Amino acid sequence: MSASLDTAAVEAREAVGGVARSDGLGELCVLMKLGEIVLKGSNRQLFERRLHNNIRAAARGLGEIKLSQRKGVIVIRMPGASDLEVAELGERMGNVMGVVWVHLVRRVPKDIDAVTDVAVRSMAERTGTFAVRARRRDKRFPMSSSEIAVHIGSAIRGAHNLPVKLKKPDNTVFVEVDKDEVFVFTDGMPGQGGLPVGMSGRALVLMSGGIDSPVAAYRMMRRGLKVDFLHFSGMPFTGPESIYKAYSLVRQLDRFQSGSRLFVVPFGKAQQQIKNSGVERLQIVAQRRLMLKTAETLAERLGGAALITGDALGQVASQTLTNITALDDAVDLPILRPLVGMDKSEIMTEARRIGTLTISELPDEDCCTLLTPRQVETAAKIPDLRQIERRLDAEELAEHLAGTAQVHKPSYLGGDSGAA
Numbered sequence: 001m002s003a004s005l006d007t008a009a010v011e012a013r014e015a016v017g018g019v020a021r022s023d024g025l026g027e028l029c030v031l032m033k034l035g036e037i038v039l040k041g042s043n044r045q046l047f048e049r050r051l052h053n054n055i056r057a058a059a060r061g062l063g064e065i066k067l068s069q070r071k072g073v074i075v076i077r078m079p080g081a082s083d084l085e086v087a088e089l090g091e092r093m094g095n096v097m098g099v100v101w102v103h104l105v106r107r108v109p110k111d112i113d114a115v116t117d118v119a120v121r122s123m124a125e126r127t128g129t130f131a132v133r134a135r136r137r138d139k140r141f142p143m144s145s146s147e148i149a150v151h152i153g154s155a156i157r158g159a160h161n162l163p164v165k166l167k168k169p170d171n172t173v174f175v176e177v178d179k180d181e182v183f184v185f186t187d188g189m190p191g192q193g194g195l196p197v198g199m200s201g202r203a204l205v206l207m208s209g210g211i212d213s214p215v216a217a218y219r220m221m222r223r224g225l226k227v228d229f230l231h232f233s234g235m236p237f238t239g240p241e242s243i244y245k246a247y248s249l250v251r252q253l254d255r256f257q258s259g260s261r262l263f264v265v266p267f268g269k270a271q272q273q274i275k276n277s278g279v280e281r282l283q284i285v286a287q288r289r290l291m292l293k294t295a296e297t298l299a300e301r302l303g304g305a306a307l308i309t310g311d312a313l314g315q316v317a318s319q320t321l322t323n324i325t326a327l328d329d330a331v332d333l334p335i336l337r338p339l340v341g342m343d344k345s346e347i348m349t350e351a352r353r354i355g356t357l358t359i360s361e362l363p364d365e366d367c368c369t370l371l372t373p374r375q376v377e378t379a380a381k382i383p384d385l386r387q388i389e390r391r392l393d394a395e396e397l398a399e400h401l402a403g404t405a406q407v408h409k410p411s412y413l414g415g416d417s418g419a420a
């Protein structure tokens, strides 16, 4: 959570004690700036509809919201809500993909005196320099943007004796003139950017308990994919810890899409079967191919059009270019690897930011460390792998494994998400 919305929540609590205000300061609303979505031409309506649905899903349980779409901007009102509740709404909107900035704003009548009054009050108890930035989405307003800024700036200077500084001020007061009202605000927090979840279709993430796959899932959600998750546990040869980790990772990622499903497949016996077929150095790559084949079977059932993994080139022995090519050969669906060109430290920074790192770092018994051969093949040959799979009847085994998947619904907001 950014400091600015936190500060806004605290100020709101102090000012109104959690009760809806009727002091003429202007109704508190959430104003969001959209990014790429505004560039999508005739597809724009589709994008907006998807985004509005996602916003409603993220606001679930907060009470009635009123959404209004303007050019490149969405305003959400919660009539009758306390400022604290609006601050909570703003916090949730910070996780909705497709949003670039989230602001808590005061909604003020289109009257320069009323606007000036709210702007002056918004700077009470602030210190340091300030600037006013005004813009008009409605050009019929009788004052130009610079006239508005000068007018309000001199009122603030008079009231609080603060110096104006146009370049890199300590505080900025934003005034945005719209069709029916004016919005006044001082802070904001960056959103996730990207595209609304669901806009690009559906895919299945192969989700270990590790650091990489949750970040890969996040990256693809941000490009508009709605994702399901598939975790292979080492059960019955390991405990259930890796499943708990996968569950809490998915719950954490559910903030960004809602309605997440986690499928869990016990993989221990299949690993044993692979080992008994005498694969030796090929154990890891053969296992990964069987995971992918199982994932493909499940994805087809779920309407997923791609698989997603957390592979990064060269990070471990199974991720050499030759081995990655051998993995691609196992399935027909495309395998998306959004982390392929990233360093581990970059992936960890992102994992920390999206709140998955501490969960990933919990100890568990990963199924991949079961039955690991002493030496791992770094240049697996596709004909060798295919031969092993014929002996194992890997296609049928994958069908069987997909059939054993148990589904969970880890929801960030709790209860039934109701999302598609």
Ligand code: ATP
Pocket (backbone or CB within 6 Å): 205, 206, 207, 208, 209, 210, 211, 212, 213, 214, 230, 231, 232, 233, 291, 308, 309, 310, 311, 315, 316, 318, 367, 368
């Ligand atoms: P991660 O941190 O995501 O576990 P990793 O660096 O440990 O990745 P590998 O263990 O080789 O690398 O796994 C590469 C990818 O294979 C993972 O990112 C994930 O997509 C998939 N994968 C590995 N183990 C599992 C598992 N137990 N269940 C589901 N997918 C897995």
Ligand code: MG
Pocket (backbone or CB within 6 Å): 208, 209, 210, 366, 368
């Ligand atoms: Mg791993």
